Amino acid sequence: MARISIFAVALALASAVSAQCGAGTPDATVTGSGGSFTAKRGSNNVYTGSDYGAAIQAALDSISGGQRVAVMASGSIGTRTISISSGKIFEGCGTIDVGNRSGRGAIESLDTTDVKIPYLSMTGNPYFGLRFYGTRNLSLGQINMNLSGGLGIRFDRDHAANSNVSMDVINVRGAGSHAVETWNIDGLTINSVIARNVGECGLLIQNTRNAKVGLVDGENVATGNGYATFRMANTNGQLADGSYGTNVYINKVKSRGGGRGVFCVSQSGGAEIKEVDLANNGNNAILIENCYNVKILGGVVNGGGEVRMSARSEFANSRDISVTLTVNDNTVRESPCGENTTWKLSGNGKWNIC
Structure with a gap:
């Protein structure tokens, strides 16, 4: 019952904020349905025709920095x-259905500053739903993805780094890969990532520092593989001088079923998780x-696979x-022994620690 109600609350929140999408007087709009779409900047038509994706791009290209596009129509952009581009505000008020273009995002913002996506509703099977690199002051708001495969939100590994990225509520269902995957961010703030029936991670953060995350909530995430509802990897939390002072703060990780719940690996750390519910x-x-300098301050593990260092x-x-933790119907094992490890365990679990 609790799991259902949490997602229902998230959907209700998304529905409430979607009513605000396109409010006021956007600088450009996309309207229409079926095979007829119109993009307008103010009262001027910038596109009329059957290509939904072309209408969206024409509306975006018609505005300048600081201005807003509201896509009111639903449709498919295909591949x-x-x-x-920089400074633009994009609101996806209708449902944007997307296809799979190898190595590319259905929606991208690359090497940009001050881009905002306050609202987005996406369906389909993208390679990446949203793709970013080289961004500064990127803001993502209420993002809802009901996918049949692909990866939800991706920050690229092998391109320019990002700074000052914020996300509000990210809901991803049905991704074949990760719901949200970040690389190379200095300054990341996330309210919540809610992942349902996702093939790999709910939230995967890599080579990212100075991060604050409210909630990571996963159900049936990473089933049958080594990923996790929440995963830190590839020197995540390592500071510029190579140290691991605490700079990654996670308020809560909740995970039900799937694969791993929480996974820290490959020289990551500098992290504090306030609470787990696994x-x-x-x-x-x-x-x-x-991993180095990782603190789990409290929470409960009930059943499932072992807790392991x-x-x-x-x-x-x-x-x-x-690690401070209540463990029931499970085991805790430290092998090999870590250096300067502290366990404060309760519950009916069994443990083999150093």
Whole structure:
């Protein structure tokens, strides 16, 4: 019952804010249905025709920085990529159905500043639903993706870094890969990521620092593989000087079923998780592997795969780990022994710790 009500609340919130999408007087709009769409800037037509994606791009291209486009119509852009340039505000009030274009996002903003996407509703099977790199002051608001595959939101690994990225409420259903995957962000704020029936991670953050996340909530996430509802990897939380002072703050991770619940790996750390609520994970409820200065301050693990601290030989051993946790109907194992580890455990679980 609790799981259903949480997602119902999220959907109700999305419905409430969608009523505000397109409010006031947008600088440009896309209207129409079926095979007839019109893009207007003010009272001037900038596109009329059957191509929904072309109408959206024409509306975006017609405005300048600081101005707003509201896409009121629903339709399919196919494998087209919509590009948002610096300073523009994009509201996807209708439902945008998308196809799969290899290596590209259905909607992209690359090497830009001050782009805002306050509202978006997306369906389909994209390669990436939203794709970013080289952004500064990017703001994502109420993003709802009801997908049949693909990856939801992606910040690229091999391109320019990002700074000052914010997200409000990200709802992703049905992604075959991750709901949200970040690389190379300095300054990340997320209210919540809600992932349902997602193939890999709910939230995966990599080489990202100075991050604050409210809630990561996953159901049936990463079933049958090594990913997790929440995963930190690839030097996430490592500061510029190579140290791991606490700079990644997560308020709560909730996970039901799927694969792992929480996973920290590959020289990540500098992280504090205030609370976990994990039950019946098919893989490790928690796995901390070659991570440094990680604190879990409280919460409950019920059943599922073991809570584990481990290390691979190619990286320095895990160190400065502190875990306060109630563990029921599960086990806790530390192997090999970490350096400067602290466990404060309760519940009926069994533990083998150093």
